[in-house]
Amino acid sequence: MIKAKVQTFREVSPTYINLILSATREGTVLEADNELFNLIGFSKKQFDTYFQSNLIHFIREDQRGDFTQLIHSNRRVIFECNSLMNNSTNDWRLLLGYPCERVKEEESVYATLVNLKSQRFVKYGISSREKNSDSDMEEDEEEILEEIIIQEIENNLPLSEKNYKCDKITGLPNELCFFEKAKKIMQKEPQKNYAIVYTDINCFGYVNKMYGYLEGNRLLAFFAAMMKRERDIVKEATRLSADNFVFLITYDTKDTVAEQICMLNEEFSGQCYQERMGLRLILSSGVAFLEEDTSIMSAIDNANTARKSVKGNSLITSCGLFTEEMQQRILWETYVNQHMEAALSNKEFCVYYQPKISLQTERIVGAEALIRWTTPDGEIIPPVRFIPILEKNGFIERLDFFVYEEVCRFLRGRIAKKQNVVPISVNVSGAHLTDSYFVQNIISLVRRYEIPSYLIELELTETVCIENSEVAIDMVRQFREHGFLVSIDDFGSGFSSLNLLKDMETDIIKLDRQFFREGEMHKEEQIIISSIVHMAKKLNMKVISEGVETHAQSEFLKGIMCDMAQGYYFAKPMPLDSFEEVIV
Ligand code: C2E
Ligand code: CA
Ligand code: CA
Numbered sequence: 001m002i003k004a005k006v007q008t009f010r011e012v013s014p015t016y017i018n019l020i021l022s023a024t025r026e027g028t029v030l031e032a033d034n035e036l037f038n039l040i041g042f043s044k045k046q047f048d049t050y051f052q053s054n055l056i057h058f059i060r061e062d063q064r065g066d067f068t069q070l071i072h073s074n075r076r077v078i079f080e081c082n083s084l085m086n087n088s089t090n091d092w093r094l095l096l097g098y099p100c101e102r103v104k105e106e107e108s109v110y111a112t113l114v115n116l117k118s119q120r121f122v123k124y125g126i127s128s129r130e131k132n133s134d135s136d137m138e139e140d141e142e143e144i145l146e147e148i149i150i151q152e153i154e155n156n157l158p159l160s161e162k163n164y165k166c167d168k169i170t171g172l173p174n175e176l177c178f179f180e181k182a183k184k185i186m187q188k189e190p191q192k193n194y195a196i197v198y199t200d201i202n203c204f205g206y207v208n209k210m211y212g213y214l215e216g217n218r219l220l221a222f223f224a225a226m227m228k229r230e231r232d233i234v235k236e237a238t239r240l241s242a243d244n245f246v247f248l249i250t251y252d253t254k255d256t257v258a259e260q261i262c263m264l265n266e267e268f269s270g271q272c273y274q275e276r277m278g279l280r281l282i283l284s285s286g287v288a289f290l291e292e293d294t295s296i297m298s299a300i301d302n303a304n305t306a307r308k309s310v311k312g313n314s315l316i317t318s319c320g321l322f323t324e325e326m327q328q329r330i331l332w333e334t335y336v337n338q339h340m341e342a343a344l345s346n347k348e349f350c351v352y353y354q355p356k357i358s359l360q361t362e363r364i365v366g367a368e369a370l371i372r373w374t375t376p377d378g379e380i381i382p383p384v385r386f387i388p389i390l391e392k393n394g395f396i397e398r399l400d401f402f403v404y405e406e407v408c409r410f411l412r413g414r415i416a417k418k419q420n421v422v423p424i425s426v427n428v429s430g431a432h433l434t435d436s437y438f439v440q441n442i443i444s445l446v447r448r449y450e451i452p453s454y455l456i457e458l459e460l461t462e463t464v465c466i467e468n469s470e471v472a473i474d475m476v477r478q479f480r481e482h483g484f485l486v487s488i489d490d491f492g493s494g495f496s497s498l499n500l501l502k503d504m505e506t507d508i509i510k511l512d513r514q515f516f517r518e519g520e521m522h523k524e525e526q527i528i529i530s531s532i533v534h535m536a537k538k539l540n541m542k543v544i545s546e547g548v549e550t551h552a553q554s555e556f557l558k559g560i561m562c563d564m565a566q567g568y569y570f571a572k573p574m575p576l577d578s579f580e581e582v583i584v
Helices: 002-012 034-040 044-051 061-073 083-087 134-138 141-156 175-188 204-211 213-229 254-275 296-310 324-345 383-393 396-416 430-434 438-448 462-467 469-481 497-503 523-538 551-559 576-582
Strands: 021-023 029-032 076-080 092-097 110-115 120-124 193-201 234-241 244-251 283-289 318-321 349-358 364-374 424-428 456-461 485-491 508-511 542-546 564-566
Touching: 175 234, 175 244, 175 296, 193 254, 193 296, 204 213, 213 234, 213 244, 213 254, 244 254, 244 296, 254 283, 254 318, 283 296, 296 318, 296 324, 324 383, 324 396, 349 396, 349 576, 364 383, 364 396, 364 564, 383 396, 396 424, 396 430, 396 438, 396 456, 424 485, 430 462, 430 469, 438 456, 438 469, 456 462, 456 469, 462 469, 462 485, 462 497, 469 485, 469 497, 508 523, 523 542, 523 551, 551 564
Parallel strands: 283 318, 364 424, 424 456, 456 485, 485 508, 508 542, 542 564
Antiparallel strands: 021 029, 076 092, 092 110, 110 120, 193 244, 193 283, 234 244, 349 364, 349 564
16 A cells, blocks of 8 residues: 555655655554665664664654654654664754644654755655545646645754754755745746756865865855856755755756856866965766756756766866766666566566586586566566666665575476586675675575575675675685585676685686687786686686687686686576576
8 A cells, every 4th residue: 555655656756755664653664665774774674673673763762752652642743863874964864743634544654854954855755645536646746745845844843943944154045945946936937948057066075174164164155155146147056965056057058058067167166276275176067957847856866966977087177967868877777666576576587597617528517597687578688787776775685585596496396306406606796795694594595495505606796705805704604614605706807806815715716707808818818817727726716717708718718727617608698498408
């Protein structure tokens, strides 16, 4: 029930509704979405284990009594989140309410996360409140929703924070006020072209540190004042947080906007340089055009996306435009977020197997399990297009376990029929490294299917190992103690490959496929590869080369005593039934 509502509200305004939870009057969470867990930095499993799913744990201890009372009193109050929220920006408040007049299902509360410093309501949750009738949905939902949020915040801010309309440092209207003003401006002169600009002052933290906060504040105010003077272009402005500004601008042609903004930014930079004794401040901006169907809120997000796309070089002023390609990327990400659950239950995901060949015997000695997503219209989506998104939203943990279970089921079937089996390797996403039950869960899984652990090989990428080296080393040790095989995937793709060998004992090194790019192998590459193979032998490790595409590569690897190879030259990843045919 709540899912359907959430879906509706997400469709209405995907940018507002990021955090969704439904809870009982006692504060027990009935349902919460991945975003919530991303935000608090715990997985759902940890959340369940440590906090018994109780919402009350989000509330600061000294306010818990009030919280319980509140839940029963139908009032709304702001509660401070405790330090669990430590991976988000400071000063978040969890706003909770029990909007009884709007809710038919008694046990729902809803929650809004508000950043009081910037008055930015980034996370908004909504209850399973019923709409009066279907026709309601045809109204301008977005505006209604915005109104509700503004009201919520106004009604709920404590007195001390009530003077929220103006940013004390720059004198600019705050974000909520900016929305109202921007809308009015656009309504007044609808014939003009409008865009949102998102600007960030690079290295602003440095100013604060070197010259003190007061000087930092002065610079912010100086920038705001300078931009406000550009009345022909800048129609309204707000400071979202720290050194992040948003402007409503008008423009004549799209082609010249970036250039204009860069000029303004340069001007600021130049003035600072003169007035502040050689302090060179660089700005980066992004622009999103306000077309008929874009809300201000999503334009801000889009402009920020555009800004990030050009921020790479922090030494020159830059300004990027929000492009169709970025739009497509966001749409695709939204599609994946919205369809992944259904795709898993509708069996749209399936596992392909790519054989691994012994270079000496040329027999199949293993395989790697690789996920594939076939959409209902028959399109096969390669993992590179969805895995990074699933890693971001946390769903990869479930999908990986789906793969692990499929592999176990496959092996069990063959063992039961006394058919030939080979070790199957599976990919371990970095997300599992924060799950302290991961090893145990894998052990339980193979026990349940009665699979000997040496038939399962865990591939951890070099990057994952380096980024979480302590956890990874411990995890690898545990897996090996329990008889699993472990390999370092994509070996040689990063900068610290050799360091890793020093610290981490694994069974197999899997040479990254970049070593086997198209064309002939260079002498240098050959020297590096044979040295790695030689070194691995001395360390009692096996080496598999992946991405082997040619006869010459295969012969070379055989010559240097590389143990195994995997690649299109031998076989492409294939569905289960084809794989069963080749390993008879
Ligand atoms: P990976 O683990 O490095 O997997 C090897 C990739 O190389 C596979 O791409 C495979 O199809 C491709 N490949 C194999 N031989 C050749 C060759 O000769 N030439 C070329 N050009 N490519 C070859 P795929 O299946 O598209 O997977 C891409 C990546 O997605 C994988 O890289 C892995 O990082 C990730 N992935 C795939 N399945 C899963 C999964 O179940 N869980 C997780 N966490 N990640 C997965
Ligand atoms: Ca792999
Ligand atoms: Ca690999």
